[in-house]
Amino acid sequence: MIYPENFEEKVGFDKIRGILEESCISTMGRDRVHKISFCSSFDDLSLSLEQTNQFLQMMQFEPAFPAYDFIDMRDKLKLLTTEGKSIEQEDLHNLNTSLKAMEDVRVYLNKLDPEKYNELIRLTVDMDGWEEFTNHADEIIDPKGEIRPDASPFLLEISRKIKSHEKSLSSKIQQTLSQAKKSGWLAEEGEITVRNGRLVIPLKASQKRKVKGFIHDESSSGQTIYIEPESAFETNNEIRKLRNEYYQEIKRLLAEFTNWLRPYISELIEDYEWLGFIDFLRSKAILAIKINASKPKLFNEQRFNWQQAIHPLLYLVFKEQNKQVIPLDIELNKEQRMLIISGPNAGGKSVCLKTAGLLQYMLQCGLLVPMKASSECGIFNRIFIDIGDEQSLENDLSTYSSHLNNIRFFTQEVNNSTLIMIDEMGTGTEPQMGGAIAEASLEKLYEKGAYAVITTHYANLKLMADRYPAIVNGAMLFDTARIQPLFRLKIGKPGNSFAFEIAKNTGLPEEILNKARIKTGKTHLDFEEQLQSLEQDKSQISEKEHELKLADELLEETINKYNKLTAEIEEHRSEIMQKAKEEAKQILNNSNKLIEKTIREIKEAKANKSKTKEIRDKLNTEKEKVLLEQKNFRKNHHKSEKKQEKPLTQKQPEPIQGPLNPGDSVRIRGQESIGQIISVKKNKAEVSFGQMKMQVPLNKLEKIKAIPKDKKQKHSMYGNIMESMQKKYESFSATLDLRGARADEALNKLMHFIDEATLLGVYDLRILHGKGNGVLRNVVRDYLAGVDEVKNFKDEHVERGGQGITLVTLR
Numbered sequence: 001m002i003y004p005e006n007f008e009e010k011v012g013f014d015k016i017r018g019i020l021e022e023s024c025i026s027t028m029g030r031d032r033v034h035k036i037s038f039c040s041s042f043d044d045l046s047l048s049l050e051q052t053n054q055f056l057q058m059m060q061f062e063p064a065f066p067a068y069d070f071i072d073m074r075d076k077l078k079l080l081t082t083e084g085k086s087i088e089q090e091d092l093h094n095l096n097t098s099l100k101a102m103e104d105v106r107v108y109l110n111k112l113d114p115e116k117y118n119e120l121i122r123l124t125v126d127m128d129g130w131e132e133f134t135n136h137a138d139e140i141i142d143p144k145g146e147i148r149p150d151a152s153p154f155l156l157e158i159s160r161k162i163k164s165h166e167k168s169l170s171s172k173i174q175q176t177l178s179q180a181k182k183s184g185w186l187a188e189e190g191e192i193t194v195r196n197g198r199l200v201i202p203l204k205a206s207q208k209r210k211v212k213g214f215i216h217d218e219s220s221s222g223q224t225i226y227i228e229p230e231s232a233f234e235t236n237n238e239i240r241k242l243r244n245e246y247y248q249e250i251k252r253l254l255a256e257f258t259n260w261l262r263p264y265i266s267e268l269i270e271d272y273e274w275l276g277f278i279d280f281l282r283s284k285a286i287l288a289i290k291i292n293a294s295k296p297k298l299f300n301e302q303r304f305n306w307q308q309a310i311h312p313l314l315y316l317v318f319k320e321q322n323k324q325v326i327p328l329d330i331e332l333n334k335e336q337r338m339l340i341i342s343g344p345n346a347g348g349k350s351v352c353l354k355t356a357g358l359l360q361y362m363l364q365c366g367l368l369v370p371m372k373a374s375s376e377c378g379i380f381n382r383i384f385i386d387i388g389d390e391q392s393l394e395n396d397l398s399t400y401s402s403h404l405n406n407i408r409f410f411t412q413e414v415n416n417s418t419l420i421m422i423d424e425m426g427t428g429t430e431p432q433m434g435g436a437i438a439e440a441s442l443e444k445l446y447e448k449g450a451y452a453v454i455t456t457h458y459a460n461l462k463l464m465a466d467r468y469p470a471i472v473n474g475a476m477l478f479d480t481a482r483i484q485p486l487f488r489l490k491i492g493k494p495g496n497s498f499a500f501e502i503a504k505n506t507g508l509p510e511e512i513l514n515k516a517r518i519k520t521g522k523t524h525l526d527f528e529e530q531l532q533s534l535e536q537d538k539s540q541i542s543e544k545e546h547e548l549k550l551a552d553e554l555l556e557e558t559i560n561k562y563n564k565l566t567a568e569i570e571e572h573r574s575e576i577m578q579k580a581k582e583e584a585k586q587i588l589n590n591s592n593k594l595i596e597k598t599i600r601e602i603k604e605a606k607a608n609k610s611k612t613k614e615i616r617d618k619l620n621t622e623k624e625k626v627l628l629e630q631k632n633f634r635k636n637h638h639k640s641e642k643k644q645e646k647p648l649t650q651k652q653p654e655p656i657q658g659p660l661n662p663g664d665s666v667r668i669r670g671q672e673s674i675g676q677i678i679s680v681k682k683n684k685a686e687v688s689f690g691q692m693k694m695q696v697p698l699n700k701l702e703k704i705k706a707i708p709k710d711k712k713q714k715h716s717m718y719g720n721i722m723e724s725m726q727k728k729y730e731s732f733s734a735t736l737d738l739r740g741a742r743a744d745e746a747l748n749k750l751m752h753f754i755d756e757a758t759l760l761g762v763y764d765l766r767i768l769h770g771k772g773n774g775v776l777r778n779v780v781r782d783y784l785a786g787v788d789e790v791k792n793f794k795d796e797h798v799e800r801g802g803q804g805i806t807l808v809t810l811r
Contacts, residue, residue, distance in 0.1 A: 001382040002038050002361075003409060010387055011358040012313050016367070018291065023283035026070035028276025032389050033283065036365050040381045040417075042300035048366030051119045052382065053295040055285040058117060059383030066108055070279050074272050077265050086255040096137035099130040127274065128267065136260070140253055147250055162242045167554030169235040173199050176211060176229040185210050193226065198236045200226040231377050284367055291315055293368035296375040302417050302451055303333040303378040304360070307786065309371035312362075313354040327371075328355055328489055329786075330453075332419075336472045337451045340461055342494050343476025346589045349455040350387065350423050350475070352489055356453050357385050357421045372782075374747070380419040382449065384410050387423040400428030407441045425456045435460045446471065462494040506625035550759060555673065565584075586811060655702040659684060665706040668696060674704065693761060732756060735766040750783055758789050758810060765808040766796070780806055 008014045020033045039045055059065060070092045079085055079531040087095070106124050114121055140151045173192055180186050185207035191200055203211060212230040219225075228236065261268075287293070291312040308327040315325050326348070332339060338592075341349050359369045363377055386406040410420055417482035426438030435458040445452060446468055454461070465471045473494040652710050660666065664677045664703065666687060675689040680698070687696050736753045738746040750767070757765055769776040784790045789810050796805035 001413070002415070003382075003384045004406070006256065007383070007385060010147075010385055011354055011361060013358060013361055013365075015313055016287070016358075016362060019287055020280075023065055023286040024279050025282075026276060026279045027072045028272060029279025029283055032276055032280035038361065038383070039366065040364065040379055042298070042379055045364060045366060045379065046298055047119065049295050049298060049363075049368065051123075051281060052284045052288065052366065052368055054117050054120050055281045056288050058112065058120065059282075059285050059289070060506045062112065065282065066101065066104040067279075067282060069097045069232060070275055071098040071101075072272065072276070073096075073098055074269050077269055077272075080258055080262060081265055086251065086258045087261070089141065089147060089250070089254065090145060091140055092137055092254065096141065098275070099134050099137075102127075102271060103130060103134070105275070105278055123274070123278070127271065130268075130271075133261065133264075136257065140257060148254075150730060151253055152249060154492065155246065155253070158242055158246045161229065162239060162246065165235055165239045165242065169199060169232055171227060172231045172235065175596055176231065177201050180207075180211060183207075183210065193228045197230075197240070198228050199232065288368040291370045293370045294373040295368050296363075296371060296377045298363075299376060299378050301378050302337075302380055302419075303331075303376070305333070305376040306359070307372040307375045309352060309355060309359055309369070309375065312370050313358075314351065315370060322515040325631055326488055328352060329491075330474075330489060331491065332451050332453070334470070336470060337449075338446060338468075338471040339453050339474050339491065340465060340471060341453065341455045341474040341476065341489065342457060342462055342496070348476050348489075353387060353421050353423050353453055353455055357383065357387075360419060377391070380417055382413070382415070382418040383421075384414070384418065385421045386410070386425075387421065390573055400434075403428055404437075407437075410450075411441060411444045411448075414445055414448045414450045418448075418450045420445060420450050420452040420454075422452065422454045422755065425454050425461065426458050427456075428628075431458070434458075439464065455762060465494070480558050527724070548694070551689075554759065560702050594610060653704045655704055658703055660698055660701060660703055665704050667702045668700055669703060677701075732760055732762060734762055734764060735768065737768045738776055738780070739768055739770045741776070742774060746776055747779055750780060753791065754784075754787060754810075756806075762803065763810040765810070767806045767808060768801070769804065769806065771802075771804045777803065777806070784808060 004010070008017070017033060017036065019037075021030050024030045024033060040046075070693070073091070073095050076087075076091050076095075080087060085245050106127050107116070109120050112121060130307075142148055147155075150156045165504070170192075177186070177190075177192060180201060180203060182191065186201070190202060192201055195202065198216060203217065203226075205225050206222055208215065208225050208227065211227055213227045214230075214233070215225050215227050217226040232774075292310075292315070296306075307329055309330065310325045310327050313581070318325050323530050330352070341352060343349055359371070360377075360380065361383060363369050364379065364383075369377075384406075386403060407422075410422075414420065425442070426434040427436065438456070438458060439460050442452075442454070442464065456462070463475055465473045471489060474489055475493050476489045477488045477490055499654050566698060660677060660678050660680060662679055665674055666677055666685075667674050673689055675687040675694075678686045678688050678693065684695050685698055685701060687694055687701070703765050734757070736749065738749060741749065746769070753765070753767075757763075767780055769780050771777070781793065784793050784806070791809045791811045793806050793808045795803050796807055
């Protein structure tokens with residue numbers, strides 16, 4: 001659902017549609033462009049974006065696509081469904097040409113790499129070949145669209161007769177012409193010409209009775225007549241008769257072809273629709289090339305995280321002027337679903353809003369968008385916008401009234417999958433009242449779970465970010481030194497209108513500005529500074545929360561590994577016990593057999609002393625063997641149990657009272673991991689948990705009795721965590737070699753490398769990417785530029801690798 005009706009004109013999509021139409025080479029493609037509509041189906045959008053992206057890749061990296069002769073024959077074919085209708089000669093030529101073009105496209109697509117272009121190849125699965133039709137058409141017409149003389153035996157015979165008669169006629173006319181020339185009867189042109197389809201000669205009007213024949217025409221001046229000699233009458237009449245038979249044969253051939261074609265017309269029309277879709281895909285790919293668009297990551301949820309997004313129309317205008325568009329980084333998600341953008345006038349707030357609206361709409365129309373391919377995009381079921389002046393004299397509607405009508409509609413129709421964009425919310429009436437209505441309306445939209453991008457100058461809307469967790473401020477940055485906007489969006493803090501600075505820069509007298517400052521009051525001026533300071537503190541807290549989250553994730557990962565190992569040990573222990581029981585049973589069985597055998601032998605020896613003694617000695621020997629086996633089994637079994645038994649829990653040390661000082665052993669309240677204080681500053685302490693250091697508020701820590709290091713490692717499961725961290729630190733290399741890797745593979749390795757270095761506290765890094773054509777170097781630097789943990793980066797010294805190596809320093 002889109003609101004208002006002129007949504008496309010408001011965000012500029014009508015101009016995007018116009019560019020697409022210009023890129024089409026057929027009416028079939030343009031029809032598709034006219035039918036573009038907003039879509040909220042994840043599957044349909046995923047397919048559409050992938051098809052367009054593959055077509056873009058094909059146009060950029062594969063041989064030239066056969067984009068020619070996409071002739072729309074749908075209406076002509078529909079007429080032929082009526083019995084008695086026959087295809088015209090020109091239409092047959094166009095049909096033949098376009099079917100061959102269709103076949104060229106099908107063959108081209110089927111030759112593509114099926115792994116890279118699977119969706120394009122899938123488009124040809126239901127396509128039928130029309131070679132039989134084109135072969136039949138080629139028998140009737142030549143490549144120029146003319147009827148072949150040998151299209152049928154009868155036509156060939158007629159053609160030969162016509163040529164023979166024309167030759168005879170030419171000879172007769174030439175004789176008369178020669179006689180007229182000698183006699184001086186010819187007009188100035190004096191050559192054989194054609195009038196009413198018959199060969200004639202030009203005579204002077206005064207000499208018209210010198211040659212017997214039929215006058216077909218005369219010149220405008222009346223000085224020249226065009227006469228058909230009497231000797232040519234019969235031959236000309238014969239030629240006309242033959243030509244009539246010739247055209248009747250052509251009609252018969254075309255009617256025969258049409259009757260043969262008629263059963264397949266519906267299939268043909270479907271294939272022309274397919275050709276139109278190919279033309280449409282091509283136009284979308286051409287648009288993507290023009291605006292430098294790419295396919296972002298698509299998610300079936302309401303959110304987006306755009307990197308380096310630009311307004312496509314602004315990009316095209318600036319490109320002609322050799323100017324650069326400042327890219328936009330913007331994010332909305334469940335935790336941060338309403339963005340309040342503030343800043344100076346002409347600072348880019350409205351452009352930012354229009355960029356968000358246009359790009360999201362383009363995406364949900366199946367178009368690639370100008371932003372980094374690593375950007376994340378979601379899907380909204382509804383997009384509403386309130387921007388521009390909608391006052392109407394006919395409807396007695398003021399600008400503010402129109403805004404209120406839009407707000408009323410929004411509050412009634414909005415849901416948790418709606419994206420709303422409102423420009424200068426609350427303006428158009430008395431500021432205090434307008435701000436209050438705007439705030440109350442925004443609260444209602446917030447309650448309904450809507451997502452929103454809103455621009456404003458009102459401080460009460462900026463302050464809502466402190467009361468509502470899913471509302472965040474954004475500022476359009478301003479260069480206070482040069483008194484000019486930077487057109488960059490900074491999310492996380494509110495913007496300043498810089499009204500006095502801009503007024504001063506425009507030349508407004510200082511006297512007026514001073515009076516304005518007095519009227520405004522110092523309290524209001526300080527308010528903006530306090531608001532900026534508040535947002536900075538909020539940003540720092542968010543960063544610390546992120547650090548804690550990373551630490552918790554590491555702990556959870558380590559605990560999961562430990563639990564998995566414990567489960568494996570228990571599983572092996574059960575196996576060992578089962579094996580032990582089986583071996584003991586076997587020993588017992590062997591012993592019983594030995595005793596029974598001994599008794600039997602004694603009975604058989606009939607108590608012979610020497611024989612009995614020999615049997616007893618043999619029994620003792622076997623007994624010693626069994627005892628030795630039993631002893632070895634117990635020894636090995638005991639070792640296995642001892643080796644696998646590890647305590648899972650341990651009584652934690654009790655907290656003790658006293659001030660917190662560097663060197664004290666502490667733990668975070670409610671957790672078991674034990675660390676050591678490194679330093680204390682104001683109300684925070686820097687605590688070391690093995691190789692991991694964290695800033696923790698003092699009121700979150702509790703002091704405990706120091707535990708000897710060897711005891712902690714032996715008995716605490718968290719000792720294993722620190723040991724794991726130590727191993728990670730020891731095995732970590734501060735140099736990452738990306739040479740030879742693909743761009744996506746290199747980016748993935750780089751992300752993990754930076755994350756691990758940040759976690760382990762390694763601040764100086766080297767990244768080897770080589771020089772080559774600079775692709776890997778650009779990928780690396782684009783990523784590093786957007787990572788907050790990166791303090792700076794630069795090329796290595798020329799003698800040590802230069803531009804082939806990037807040195808990185810973390811904060």
